[in-house]
Amino acid sequence: MGAGSWGTIFAKILADADTPVTMWARREEVARSVNEEHRNREYFPDLVLPQGVRATTDAHVALSDADLVVFAIPSQSLRTNLPEWRRHFVAKSDQGPGTTLLSLMKGVELGTLKRMSEVIVEISGLPADQVAIVTGPNLAPEIAMEQPTASVVACTDHARAVAVQEAVTTSYFRPYTDTDVIGCELGGAIKNVIALAYGMASGLGLGDNTKATLITRGLAEATRLGVHLGADAATFAGLAGLGDLVATCSSPLSRNHTFGKQLGLGRDLAQAQAITKQTAEGVKSCRSIRGLAASVGVEMPICEQIERVCYEGVSPKQVVAELMARQTKPEKELAQV
Numbered sequence: 182m183g184a185g186s187w188g189t190i191f192a193k194i195l196a197d198a199d200t201p202v203t204m205w206a207r208r209e210e211v212a213r214s215v216n217e218e219h220r221n222r223e224y225f226p227d228l229v230l231p232q233g234v235r236a237t238t239d240a241h242v243a244l245s246d247a248d249l250v251v252f253a254i255p256s257q258s259l260r261t262n263l264p265e266w267r268r269h270f271v272a273k274s275d276q277g278p279g280t281t282l283l284s285l286m287k288g289v290e291l292g293t294l295k296r297m298s299e300v301i302v303e304i305s306g307l308p309a310d311q312v313a314i315v316t317g318p319n320l321a322p323e324i325a326m327e328q329p330t331a332s333v334v335a336c337t338d339h340a341r342a343v344a345v346q347e348a349v350t351t352s353y354f355r356p357y358t359d360t361d362v363i364g365c366e367l368g369g370a371i372k373n374v375i376a377l378a379y380g381m382a383s384g385l386g387l388g389d390n391t392k393a394t395l396i397t398r399g400l401a402e403a404t405r406l407g408v409h410l411g412a413d414a415a416t417f418a419g420l421a422g423l424g425d426l427v428a429t430c431s432s433p434l435s436r437n438h439t440f441g442k443q444l445g446l447g448r449d450l451a452q453a454q455a456i457t458k459q460t461a462e463g464v465k466s467c468r469s470i471r472g473l474a475a476s477v478g479v480e481m482p483i484c485e486q487i488e489r490v491c492y493e494g495v496s497p498k499q500v501v502a503e504l505m506a507r508q509t510k511p512e513k514e515l516a517q518v
């Protein structure tokens with residue numbers, strides 16, 4: 182569900198793993214180009230998609246026979262789409278182990294402060310055991326070129342995670358399984374905000390010490406929130422945590438990095454949006470993640486400062502000064518949790 186950057190490349194992964202796939206696209210021209218030319222002209226004009234990838238704009242056609250329903254739209258748009266989609270997959274879910282609902286999205290919902298899998302459980306009415314996520318260092322343009330990467334399939338039902346793992350294993354995509362959905366999902370959402378900070382540091386012309394500090398302290402604040410919300414601290418040292426954080430922060434292919442760089446160069450939110458034009462999930466998630474942290478009394482100073490740059494007009498230079506002026510403390514605060 183979603184024929185954008187990641188939806189298209191994930192469809193390629195499924196088809197290359199011999200799992201037939203029907204992509205749902207919003208626009209007729211996108212579905213037509215996939216079916217007639219085996220290309221998604223808008224997102225990857227030079228990439229020939231496998232024969233096993235079909236596309237439709239009809240949600241019923243995409244969903245009614247699906248064993249695995251994959252969501253790949255911007256996080257904040259999931260809630261408005263799910264009630265209509267749900268009608269088509271819930272009936273099928275009465276049979277066998279039931280439909281698996283798989284989120285590829287990396288965000289936290291504004292207002293409810295829910296992770297994407299929580300939104301899916303709430304609206305689908307299906308048990309959490311039927312909802313899985315895929316997350317990790319997975320920049321779609323690199324995977325489009327079949328550059329090797331690893332990823333994580335997380336589900337509270339281990340057997341279901343293994344089934345998804347089998348459905349998406351290829352010579353270039355190596356998924357591991359995990360049952361820590363909370364940690365994996367938070368790792369994916371928070372790294373987008375830290376990548377905004379890292380991009381901002383690039384825009385300010387700051388060097389590798391600053392960037393390494395952002396990655397390390399960003400990981401510390403992600404871990405701190407995760408552990409408070411029931412995640413396993415070790416998850417944040419893995420692909421869904423450190424792996425994705427490093428890839429997204431350091432890659433010019435990352436939309437969050439690119440957006441942050443524009444902010445660091447002195448553009449405001451509207452200007453950065455107009456220049457980059459793509460989904461940078463951290464811009465909205467910095468608000469919900471900060472809200473989530475506040476709701477459990479956890480400090481997330483980098484996320485907080487990114488929100489101030491985005492929504493309060495504070496300059497990136499000023500937030501650097503404020504982060505550096507914070508009260509000094511021991512590094513390994515987790516020991517105190």
Ligand SMILES: NC(=O)c1ccc[n+]([C@@H]2O[C@H](COP(=O)([O-])OP(=O)(O)OC[C@H]3O[C@@H](n4cnc5c(N)ncnc54)[C@H](O)[C@@H]3O)[C@@H](O)[C@H]2O)c1
Binds near residue numbers: 188206322
């Ligand atoms: N692109 C990547 O490399 C990548 C990798 C891993 C995870 N993700 C995550 O996957 C999710 C989707 O990202 P993407 O890169 O595919 O985004 P994208 O912007 O490339 O594509 C989004 C798709 O959703 C559709 N869409 C947009 N607004 C919609 C709405 N209101 N209702 C229905 N459909 C809508 C668009 O038409 C498009 O097909 C994000 O949460 C992102 O963080 C992306």
Ligand SMILES: O=P(O)(O)OC[C@H](O)CO
Binds near residue numbers: 425
């Ligand atoms: O382009 P970004 O910043 O949305 O990052 C894409 C993926 O999440 C990287 O794993």
